[in-house]
Amino acid sequence: MTTTVFSPVGGELLTSWERGRQDGLRDGYLEGYLRGRSNAIVERVKPQFPFRQVRVLYVGSGKGFPYSPIDEAVISTLRQMTAETIICEAGVPMPELAASTRPDLVLVLDGMEQSLEHIDQVRTLGIRTAVWMTDDPYYTDITFNMAPHYDYVFTLERNCIDLYRSLGCPNVHYLPFAAFPEHYRPSVARVPEIRNVGFIGSAYWNRVTFFQPIIGPLMDRGLSMNGLWWDRLPEYPAYAERIDLGKWMGPLETSQVYGSTKIMINLHRSPFEETVNKNAAGIPAISPNPRTFEISACATLQMVDARDDLASFYRPGVEIETFTSPQELLEKVDFYLTHEKERQDIALRALERTYREHTYSNRIDEMLRIIFG
Structure with a gap:
């Protein structure tokens, strides 16, 4: 049975099928507008960043998923912004790799699986070290002991800055994570279900x-x-x-x-x-x-x-x-x-x-x- 609906626009009578079609066209237009505007923003907003003639040895978390997408984001970004990014693969002795490649920086993500003795060995080579904490303040019982072994400590929790500084860490900075556009971006195509x-x-x-x-x-x-x-x-x-x-x-x-x-x-x-x-x-x-x-x-x-x-x-x-x-x-x-x-x-x-x-x-x-x- 077809239902007739009175429309306030022009006073015409619409069947339920016509009203559904009208709603569908409206929703389709709104979704299309959102997709189009999103794509325009993504294409337009592209800040330029300096390229640095530095070499970075990157040490991942070693924990696998869900940390591996962060590793991917950091590695990809470093490769675009630095002269060379060296990856320390699992099982490779990090101090020996640092000694042979002589990077300008050893950057460690998370650091909970990393030997602090190895970090100390790298610092004795005169190579700068940095750690980017991934889970502050949830595991500060562990990171409390890690932080003093690094030249630079980056934390994604503002409330942890004073904690690490109280341990004598001279370079502590607030640096939250972010979005990696290769992973997170608007959908251009119409999605099958909203x-x-x-x-x-x-x-x-x-x-x-x-x-x-x-x-x-x-x-x-x-x-x-x-x-x-x-x-x-x-x-x-x-x-x-x-x-x-x-x-x-x-x-x-x-x-x-x-x-x-x-x-x-x-x-x-x-x-x-x-x-x-x-x-x-x-x-x-x-x-x-x-x-x-x-x-x-x-x-x-x-x-x-x-x-x-x-x-x-x-x-x-x-x-x-x-x-x-x-x-x-x-x-x-x-x-x-x-x-x-x-x-x-x-x-x-x-x-x-x-x-x-x-x-x-x-x-x-x-x-x-x-x-x-």
């Missing part, structure tokens, strides 16, 4: 506690979730088909999910969860996680819990949306699902800011400038 709301991440207990009172309403609004341990959620059995449990997604697949979702939720883990953290000092976390930049690089609206340092990177309400409670999150989800232009405007502004200021090229340039001037 999701309303998404969340990707493990079910740390603070996340379970936060989501539980609103999981039903969020599911009613089209929430899809992905990550480890979500069977901790008491309501998991009722929504199992909407929660992709126990799956690690690579960066390209993650980017596709971001780009095909209207609203991505970013809820940081707690630095005080003793069962998974090694943060006996109880250092609070105020800086944004890497996901903050990666979601923004995909031209989708991000809703993130309001960390103190977030405004240093994105303007809340202009380039990103924040929430401080489950109810506020739900209210903002409702608003942006019914205000498409406002949603797209924020997503596009976040995309432009990210490609201008928050890529690995920005971060590596800052690191090299600090070390080499």
Whole structure:
């Protein structure tokens, strides 16, 4: 049976088929506009960075996924910005490689699997060393002992700067991670399915506690979730088909999910969860996680819990949306699902800011400038 609907425009009568076609054309136009504007921003916003005549020996985390995409981002960026990037493969004695290649810098990612004795040996050769901490402040019980062995310490948590300086580290700098455009970028092609709301991440207990009172309403609004341990959620059995449990997604697949979702939720883990953290000092976390930049690089609206340092990177309400409670999150989800232009405007502004200021090229340039001037 065909339903007839009265249209307020011109007073004409529309059948349900005609109204559906009208809505489809409108939605298609809006999505096409978002894709086109996103592509224009990506092509236009291409900052230029200096090329430095330095040689860097890069030592990866040694932990594999999910750290390996960061290794890929750093290595690729270094190769574009320095005269030579030497990779220390697993099993290769790093001091011997440094002695034979004589790099200007040994850069270590994470460092938790790296021998501190080897770092000390490299420093005795007169070669500068740097470590880029990946998980501050969650494992400061370990990094507390590592930091003094390096000439330069880079941390992605602003609250850890004073910690490392108190240990006598002379060169401690705040350097968060970023988006790698080869991994995280807007989708140009029309995606087969647009999701309303998404969340990707493990079910740390603070996340379970936060989501539980609103999981039903969020599911009613089209929430899809992905990550480890979500069977901790008491309501998991009722929504199992909407929660992709126990799956690690690579960066390209993650980017596709971001780009095909209207609203991505970013809820940081707690630095005080003793069962998974090694943060006996109880250092609070105020800086944004890497996901903050990666979601923004995909031209989708991000809703993130309001960390103190977030405004240093994105303007809340202009380039990103924040929430401080489950109810506020739900209210903002409702608003942006019914205000498409406002949603797209924020997503596009976040995309432009990210490609201008928050890529690995920005971060590596800052690191090299600090070390080499």
